[in-house]
Amino acid sequence: MNFDELIRKRCSTRKFQNKELAKDILEKILEAGNVAPTARNMQPQKIYVIQSEEGISKIDQVTRCRYGSPVGLLVCADKTACWQMNGYGSYEMDATIVATHMMLEATNLGVDSLWVRWFDTDKTKEVFALDENIEPICFLFLGYRASDCPESPGHHKRKDLSQIVSYI
Numbered sequence: 159m160n161f162d163e164l165i166r167k168r169c170s171t172r173k174f175q176n177k178e179l180a181k182d183i184l185e186k187i188l189e190a191g192n193v194a195p196t197a198r199n200m201q202p203q204k205i206y207v208i209q210s211e212e213g214i215s216k217i218d219q220v221t222r223c224r225y226g227s228p229v230g231l232l233v234c235a236d237k238t239a240c241w242q243m244n245g246y247g248s249y250e251m252d253a254t255i256v257a258t259h260m261m262l263e264a265t266n267l268g269v270d271s272l273w274v275r276w277f278d279t280d281k282t283k284e285v286f287a288l289d290e291n292i293e294p295i296c297f298l299f300l301g302y303r304a305s306d307c308p309e310s311p312g313h314h315k316r317k318d319l320s321q322i323v324s325y326i
């Protein structure tokens with residue numbers, strides 16, 4: 159699969175099979191995140207791999223968007239360990255690039271995914287006992303799409319480039 163095929167194949171999955179992800183596949187996905195660029199190479203990301211029964215039940219306390227995925231990556235960032243300039247901290251941008259790398263590597267390996275931001279930040283910090291400086295950015299749910307997974311409603315709806323791009 160070349161890159162053009164890969165970015166078009168990726169699609170949000172909202173019904174996963176009850177099927178584990180092999181350890182080597184998961185590690186490849188994590189490695190793909192680890193080669194992501196970050197501002198000034200500060201690498202403020204912290205990734206929690208959540209797949210134990212206890213961890214999954216914690217996920218279900220903070221979001222309704224797991225959709226049966228057996229593995230959630232809680233992608234966080236250390237707000238105090240990122241590039242800072244004029245009051246701007248790059249941690250969220252850094253962490254989302256890392257998450258994007260992992261999401262696309264998942265597709266490359268035949269693993270389906272869902273990016274989720276619909277969770278309560280404070281509750282997530284509390285339930286996962288995150289340090290004050292660790293900010294939860296998103297969940298990336300991984301697994302294998304169920305045969306009756308509904309089609310992602312937004313997937314084929316993209317604005318025309320003319321609405322998005324301006325040449326100056």
Ligand SMILES: Cc1cc2nc3c(=O)[nH]c(=O)nc-3n(C[C@H](O)[C@H](O)[C@H](O)COP(=O)(O)O)c2cc1C
Nearest residue numbers: 168169170223273274275276277310311312313314
């Ligand atoms: C920053 C971000 C947050 C998202 N949060 C959620 C979410 O909380 N729940 C959900 O079901 N999908 C979520 N999504 C998935 C989007 O709804 C989805 O990517 C979009 O509708 C396009 O569909 P596609 O991914 O199938 O192409 C999120 C995606 C992004 C990039």
